[in-house]
Amino acid sequence: MIRSLFSLAFAVALLLPGVVLAQEQAFANRATELKDRPSFDGRTLSPVPDGTAVKVLSRQGGWTQVDMGGNKGWIRVFHLRFPSTVEQSSGGGALSGLTSIFGFGGGKRGPESSKVATIGIRGLTPEDFQSSSPDPAALKKLQSYRSDRASAERFAKEAKLAPVRIDYAKGS
Template sequence: MKGARSIIRTMTIRPLLYAFLLAAASLPGLAQAQAQETATTNRSTDLKDKPSFFDGKALATLPENTPVKVLARNSGWTQVETAANQKGWVRVFHLRFAATVEQSSSGGSGLGGLSSMLGFGRPKQENAKIATIGIRGLSEEELKNANPDVAQLAKLINYRVDKGTAEGFARGNPALKPQQVAYVDEVAGAPPQKGRR
């Protein structure tokens, strides 16, 4: 009888132990998935109802250094929510994002690997002072699906003129006068520039 109880107890405890370990391993991932990106306004900016200069109506003006939660992105616009639960769109250039840098956890021993697997030895994130904006407003899908606009390129090429035509236009307009413009490195106190002129 004692042997049967021991087997039954082991069969009952083992699945519970596995379920507990699985739940413990998934908790850090859930918490990280729920964390939203935050930003701060880097100047006074309008909170718009639509991501548009012309069609968007200003809902409020956010002062400089207003903390916001990032909800979505649309081209050069970012949908945000303020601490007062105001939702709207601001220009991505009017936001300062907190950059993060991952450092690997110290898991040199066998227990370190086990704790990493369970989520206790996760990489530590620290704030970094990195200025990033670049192409932040475009999604990865928009970049993958981008196509050249051949009609716009042809229109741009039609605006091109040769040097003689440009000089003739300038000579024919009395309001335009020739001026000498110094290169940047020729201006007093400017550091010398490298590259072609």
């Protein structure tokens, strides 16, 4: 009996992250585009206005597959914000996580809203650098994203950003 309860608890614990991800909602934090594949070169399916709610379906590197009102596609994870609910518990101990899953944990306070963003993107390996070759077209495309000083200052003013002077850290 105890073994089957433990097996059931273990199975539920393994499935919970998938259920949470399937129900996760996000919002566009800037105007962006819904792409047909997780690539900058993907075909644009539709524009995504700032603040648009989307349902997260899956993640692949720096891209997130979303459902936006029936339209499925890919958005850069950096263009999304993820509100979440965090429950604080006064209890601790080895079983506090399991007991909170099944609703046994005592001393809970109500949910607190917070914003959490975590992104995991695979880095480059030494082999990637050794097998790389120059791509002038990609460099030209990258340079097209550059902003001039006037538009950067206009953006900062519209966002009500103020300049801040930060001194260099002194060596220890």
